[in-house]
Amino acid sequence: MYKQLSNHTFSNVLGSPDWESIKASIYEKTARDVERAINKTERNLEDFKALISPAAAPFLEDMARQSHLLTQKRFGKTIQMYIPMYLSNECQNICTYCGFSLDVPIKRKTLSDQEILEEVKVIKSYGYDHILLVTGEANKTVGVEYFLNAIKLIKPYFSHIAIEVQPLDQEEYEQLIAAGVNTVLVYQETYHDANYKKHHPKGKKSNFTYRLETHDRLGLAGIHKMGLGVLIGLEDWRTDSFMCASHLAYLEKKYWQSKYSISFPRLRPCSGGVELKSVMSDRELVQLICAYRLWNGEVELSLSTRESERFRDNVIKLGITSMSADSKTDPGGYANPNVNLEQFEIDDKRSTAHILEVIRNQGYEPVFKDWDGVLQ
Amino acid sequence: MKDLVIADKTFKSRLFTGTGKFSSSQLMEEALLASGSELVTVALKRVDVKNQSDDILTHLNHNQFNLLPNTSGVRTAKEAVFAAELARQALETNWLKLEIHPDPKYLLPDPIETLKATEELAKKGFIVLPYIHADPVLCKRLEDAGTAAVMPLGSPIGSNKGLKTSDFIEIIIEQSNVPVIVDAGIGAPSHAAMAMEMGADAVLVNTAIAVSQDPVAMGVAFKKAVEAGRMAYEAKLGATANEAVASSPLTSFLDV
Numbered sequence: 001m002y003k004q005l006s007n008h009t010f011s012n013v014l015g016s017p018d019w020e021s022i023k024a025s026i027y028e029k030t031a032r033d034v035e036r037a038i039n040k041t042e043r044n045l046e047d048f049k050a051l052i053s054p055a056a057a058p059f060l061e062d063m064a065r066q067s068h069l070l071t072q073k074r075f076g077k078t079i080q081m082y083i084p085m086y087l088s089n090e091c092q093n094i095c096t097y098c099g100f101s102l103d104v105p106i107k108r109k110t111l112s113d114q115e116i117l118e119e120v121k122v123i124k125s126y127g128y129d130h131i132l133l134v135t136g137e138a139n140k141t142v143g144v145e146y147f148l149n150a151i152k153l154i155k156p157y158f159s160h161i162a163i164e165v166q167p168l169d170q171e172e173y174e175q176l177i178a179a180g181v182n183t184v185l186v187y188q189e190t191y192h193d194a195n196y197k198k199h200h201p202k203g204k205k206s207n208f209t210y211r212l213e214t215h216d217r218l219g220l221a222g223i224h225k226m227g228l229g230v231l232i233g234l235e236d237w238r239t240d241s242f243m244c245a246s247h248l249a250y251l252e253k254k255y256w257q258s259k260y261s262i263s264f265p266r267l268r269p270c271s272g273g274v275e276l277k278s279v280m281s282d283r284e285l286v287q288l289i290c291a292y293r294l295w296n297g298e299v300e301l302s303l304s305t306r307e308s309e310r311f312r313d314n315v316i317k318l319g320i321t322s323m324s325a326d327s328k329t330d331p332g333g334y335a336n337p338n339v340n341l342e343q344f345e346i347d348d349k350r351s352t353a354h355i356l357e358v359i360r361n362q363g364y365e366p367v368f369k370d371w372d373g374v375l376q
Numbered sequence: 377m378k379d380l381v382i383a384d385k386t387f388k389s390r391l392f393t394g395t396g397k398f399s400s401s402q403l404m405e406e407a408l409l410a411s412g413s414e415l416v417t418v419a420l421k422r423v424d425v426k427n428q429s430d431d432i433l434t435h436l437n438h439n440q441f442n443l444l445p446n447t448s449g450v451r452t453a454k455e456a457v458f459a460a461e462l463a464r465q466a467l468e469t470n471w472l473k474l475e476i477h478p479d480p481k482y483l484l485p486d487p488i489e490t491l492k493a494t495e496e497l498a499k500k501g502f503i504v505l506p507y508i509h510a511d512p513v514l515c516k517r518l519e520d521a522g523t524a525a526v527m528p529l530g531s532p533i534g535s536n537k538g539l540k541t542s543d544f545i546e547i548i549i550e551q552s553n554v555p556v557i558v559d560a561g562i563g564a565p566s567h568a569a570m571a572m573e574m575g576a577d578a579v580l581v582n583t584a585i586a587v588s589q590d591p592v593a594m595g596v597a598f599k600k601a602v603e604a605g606r607m608a609y610e611a612k613l614g615a616t617a618n619e620a621v622a623s624s625p626l627t628s629f630l631d632v
Binding site: 072073074075076077078129159225252256257258259298360363364365367369370371372374375 | 396397398399400401420421422423424449450451455458459462478479480481482534535536583586587
């Protein structure tokens with residue numbers, strides 16, 4: 001229908017940004033800039049910079065109050081529920097921070113049809129209707145053919161299917177959308193080109209530009225919803241988050257028929273032994289969540305079980321719109337758990353029933369179904 | 377107050393309501409009962425039609441409520457028709473709130489796809505209530521296509537900004553041969569009263585009730601505002617003028 005064809009992608013628009021001067025422009029924001037941003041009703045990317053800057057720290061309570069109201073206005077008193085399902089931990093990439101990295105000596109496993117259905121059975125018993133399929137990147141064994149088969153198996157049981165897998169070509173996305181994929185999540189990890197290469201030395205993932213143009217390919221393929229994010233810790237989180245927000249602003253204008261969501265995966269100081277360039281505190285993560293909401297009233301903000309119980313319980317009211325619970329990060333983890341296969345150890349291990357109670361106690365309705373298999 | 381008739385149904389209440397954004401289905405039920413609303417819209421994507429005990433539908437099981445399924449989430453006429461058929465089958469009503477908003481950010485309706493879908497759905501026997509821009513020409517085109525009513529927006533959905541489009545809604549009300557229901561953007565009872573005073577046949581409210589601190593009390597507040605606005609409209613408001621009326625009329629010499 002409205003497919004827009006163009007050679008321009010975010011990579012072209014971005015060019016070679018002067019990272020240090022962008023970073024400096026964030027760190028130079030003053031309390032006055034923050035006040036001005038807070039008092040506006042429509043905020044631009046410069047305001048976003050002010051809201052994520054160190055100068056905004058004393059204004060956190062003001063930001064949180066506004067974020068709470070803006071989120072309720074748009075999303076109501078609801079939290080959308082989803083659950084990840086790991087299909088495979090095979091991976092041909094080396095990523096310095098990841099438990100599935102090619103050089104990590106773990107047992108590799110890819111689920112068979114039978115195993116997929118066993119997982120589905122357990123997940124359905126928890127009540128989920130929105131599912132997120134996750135893999136590493138092993139194009140030969142876990143490529144488009146594998147996904148098409150998995151989606152065909154899974155589709156009868158879920159109203160909404162999201163995937164978090166290796167970046168694909170436009171035609172491949174078109175195939176997956178036709179088969180029933182509604183949402184695709186691809187995180188840039190870091191928008192810092194040189195640092196990206198350092199953390200992704202080997203495999204198809206080492207191509208920074210191919211990854212950066214993924215959302216353009218998704219937009220052209222006509223995806224319903226796409227997710228963005230940076231892996232917080234690889235670079236200065238403020239600069240990386242600003243780049244991510246710029247990316248989102250570009251996409252919203254160009255692929256205006258797609259919905260967007262942002263995630264905030266935080267690397268733990270210990271994970272994989274990789275040295276983190278910046279460690280983000282809880283207070284700073286709240287600042288980032290609120291900054292996104294104040295700048296963009298419509299974007300979905302998602303929080304996984306990577307975060308602690310206490311943190312998750314308290315940010316329900318602050319701008320988050322979707323949450324997972326009861327998650328396993330090893331393929332087969334619901335029906336046949338095996339911690340030796342997992343990508344990372346989750347923090348919040350409470351049951352779905354427990355999380356639902358927490359959400360309801362905060363005055364929110366957990367929503368399991370907000371899409372339908374008949375919709376694209 | 378006069379009853380409102382749309383297609384085969386007669387309504388005492390001119391307050392239509394939405395079912396999203398409430399903190400629980402229980403609270404939704406209480407607030408909508410208190411509002412007196414007789415037509416409640418439900419997003420097809422939010423209900424589990426395969427499940428006999430769907431949480432939302434269970435709480436709407438009252439004689440007071442007529443269900444108005446909506447097609448929220450569809451982006452084209454083709455998808456809308458498909459969703460409508462499903463809703464008719466699952467919820468056993470041929471009433472349909474047609475929503476086609478391909479823009480997920482502001483949820484603004486696509487006039488071209490909406491007109492196409494209305495034509496097709498009316499032919500298939502649906503009672504179509506399309507959500508549209510406050511576009512008077514589109515309203516006339518929808519009448520020709522067989523729409524049962526028109527639902528122009530006051531301002532973007534969920535914005536609580538009120539009747540930003542009031543000049544165009546006035547034209548629509550003046551010209552329309554089908555009921556005019558102001559949908560979207562009504563953020564306060566005063567907005568609803570204003571729409572009713574202008575002569576709108578009904579209003580549809582969701583966010584303002586669901587997200588308030590006390591949805592039950594807010595439901596009652598909207599009920600009263602809609603009634604007051606309608607009564608004022610039927611009682612004929614006095615005309616407003618910028619100048620005082622002269623006590624010695626300039627043309628009185630002609631009466632002698």
